[in-house]
Amino acid sequence: MYTFEIIVGTTLGSAEYVADHLTEKLIDQGFQVNIHLDPQLKNLPINKNNPWIICTATHGAGDYPDNIAPLAQQLAQDRPDLSNVRYSIVALGSKSYDQFCNAGHMIDRQLAQLNGEKVAITLEICTLETPIPEDAIDIWYPEWAKNWL
Numbered sequence: 001m002y003t004f005e006i007i008v009g010t011t012l013g014s015a016e017y018v019a020d021h022l023t024e025k026l027i028d029q030g031f032q033v034n035i036h037l038d039p040q041l042k043n044l045p046i047n048k049n050n051p052w053i054i055c056t057a058t059h060g061a062g063d064y065p066d067n068i069a070p071l072a073q074q075l076a077q078d079r080p081d082l083s084n085v086r087y088s089i090v091a092l093g094s095k096s097y098d099q100f101c102n103a104g105h106m107i108d109r110q111l112a113q114l115n116g117e118k119v120a121i122t123l124e125i126c127t128l129e130t131p132i133p134e135d136a137i138d139i140w141y142p143e144w145a146k147n148w149l
């Protein structure tokens with residue numbers, strides 16, 4: 001049985017609400033979950049039984065939220081081999097900005113370069129189109145969850 005490591009990147013809290021909602025769904029299905037609001041590479045298991053879910057907003061001009069930026073720096077510096085890490089990306093953003101969901105796409109590229117194995121395409125949530133972003137999780141979850149059964 002998997003323990004999911006949900007890595008949150010947030011400034012205003014929406015990505016954390018989305019992570020909490022996803023956690024409820026995973027726990028209902030019998031999985032275990034660790035939420036990382038101050039994600040640090042040293043606290044993240046590199047293990048097939050601990051898939052990573054990166055749930056991050058984009059801030060500034062296509063930038064990482066401050067709380068997840070250190071993880072991106074640690075990945076760039078330490079360059080761990082992530083071939084045992086399966087990961088998925090949930091990216092929050094707004095299409096009113098040029099670089100829609102760019103933080104999610106940046107960390108996706110980083111994890112792929114480090115040999116992480118991506119499971120499912122990135123879920124992009126536009127908060128203009130989906131004012132309650134948790135609603136997008138409800139639609140996405142059933143198909144995505146089949147990867148872990």
Ligand SMILES: Cc1cc2nc3c(=O)[nH]c(=O)nc-3n(C[C@H](O)[C@H](O)[C@H](O)COP(=O)(O)O)c2cc1C
Binds near residue numbers: 102
């Ligand atoms: C100052 C600011 C800058 C933003 N920049 C971007 C951006 O470059 N690209 C994008 O897709 N969304 C951008 N957004 C939208 C946020 O990613 C979106 O509102 C998200 O839901 C915020 O999540 P959070 O509450 O977890 O921080 C920006 C929002 C703010 C307030």
